[in-house]
Amino acid sequence: ELARRTGWPILADPASGLRRGPHTDRAPVLATGEHLLRSRWADDHRPEVVVQLGAMPTSKSYRLWLEGSTTGRVVAVDHLGRYPDPSHVVTHRVDAEPGALAEVAAGRCGNQGPTWWTEAWTEAERRASTAVARVVANSPFDEPAVVAGLDAALGSDTRLVVANSMPIRDLDAFLPTDCRPMRIMANRGACGIDGLVSTATGVAYDSGTPTVLFTGDLALLHDLSGLAAVRRLGVDLTVVVVDNDGGGIFSFLPIVDAAHVDHRRLFHTPHGLDPGLVDEFVGASLYRPDDPVSLADAL
Numbered sequence: 092e093l094a095r096r097t098g099w100p101i102l103a104d105p106a107s108g109l110r111r112g113p114h115t116d117r118a119p120v121l122a123t124g125e126h127l128l129r130s131r132w133a134d135d136h137r138p139e140v141v142v143q144l145g146a147m148p149t150s151k152s153y154r155l156w157l158e159g160s161t162t163g164r165v166v167a168v169d170h171l172g173r174y175p176d177p178s179h180v181v182t183h184r185v186d187a188e189p190g191a192l193a194e195v196a197a198g199r200c201g202n203q204g205p206t207w208w209t210e211a212w213t214e215a216e217r218r219a220s221t222a223v224a225r226v227v228a229n230s231p232f233d234e235p236a237v238v239a240g241l242d243a244a245l246g247s248d249t250r251l252v253v254a255n256s257m258p259i260r261d262l263d264a265f266l267p268t269d270c271r272p273m274r275i276m277a278n279r280g281a282c283g284i285d286g287l288v289s290t291a292t293g294v295a296y297d298s299g300t301p302t303v304l305f306t307g308d309l310a311l312l313h314d315l316s317g318l319a320a321v322r323r324l325g326v327d328l329t330v331v332v333v334d335n336d337g338g339g340i341f342s343f344l345p346i347v348d349a350a351h352v353d354h355r356r357l358f359h360t361p362h363g364l365d366p367g368l369v370d371e372f373v374g375a376s377l378y379r380p381d382d383p384v385s386l387a388d389a390l
């Protein structure tokens with residue numbers, strides 16, 4: 092409502108819950124921040140004020156873009172005393188629950204609606220999301236295509252729990268805004284890859300609704316014992332695991348280019364285990380989709 096009244100665009104982190112739902116038809120909610128903020132266009136469109144609501148967004152481009160900014164105010168709003176500010180760019184801190192603050196602010200500001208600034212950002216979002224969708228559609232079956240598969244197949248009552256490492260970043264980069272609701276949950280904390288199966292099981296149990304965990308193979312193996320509770324609690328849990336035999340995120344480290352370093356052994360840390368072993372462990376049904384259609388069918 093605040094964005095609709097002020098015309099200020101929202102760069103919505105996937106875990107914020109703002110990317111999905113009927114409000115996206117009325118308010119300028121953007122999902123391509125990870126791509127836009129690393130472009131020249133974003134350098135030419137620096138705002139006077141950035142209001143950061145809640146935890147630090149996932150996007151690395153956002154962090155670098157803030158660091159590159161020499162002017163303007165950065166207001167961090169948080170009620171948990173975190174004020175995440177890894178780049179030391181925050182100029183103002185507001186101790187308030189972000190949703191409550193937005194509600195009060197929306198009630199007090201006028202109803203200006205979209206401005207040229209709003210139009211510029213929403214047009215950039217339109218172009219970027221079209222380009223992203225085209226790239227995803229023409230790519231091999233990889234992480235972006237998995238996100239597209241989840242987007243297409245998950246019902247609005249499903250809870251999507253997303254793991255740290257690349258899955259949350261994949262969602263950030265490739266999940267578009269849509270008026271269909273989607274409940275996304277993440278636990279960024281210190282970005283741990285531990286306890287994710289247990290978290291998803293707890294979400295499924297508490298909500299009583301079908302739950303999907305989107306995870307990497309290391310995070311799944313880290314909390315394999317969490318699966319023991321799935322059958323006992325009788326929850327409806329589907330695990331979508333991108334199996335790249337280790338930590339795919341480490342292939343983005345600059346050291347990957349150092350020829351004398353055995354990057355694969357030291358950073359990627361392949362384990363050689365087949366995630367299919369969960370089949371025997373908990374009696375789960377295992378599917379090995381190798382294209383978007385078979386992923387959608389399996390889901």
Ligand SMILES: Cc1ncc(C[n+]2csc(CCOP(=O)(O)OP(=O)(O)O)c2C)c(N)n1
Binds near residue numbers: 257258283307338339
């Ligand atoms: C508990 C814990 N141990 C280690 C790490 C360091 N770490 C960050 S990402 C990562 C790799 C995760 O691999 P995977 O879950 O397969 O996801 P991918 O990188 O392939 O997307 C590791 C080990 C961490 N974040 N948390």
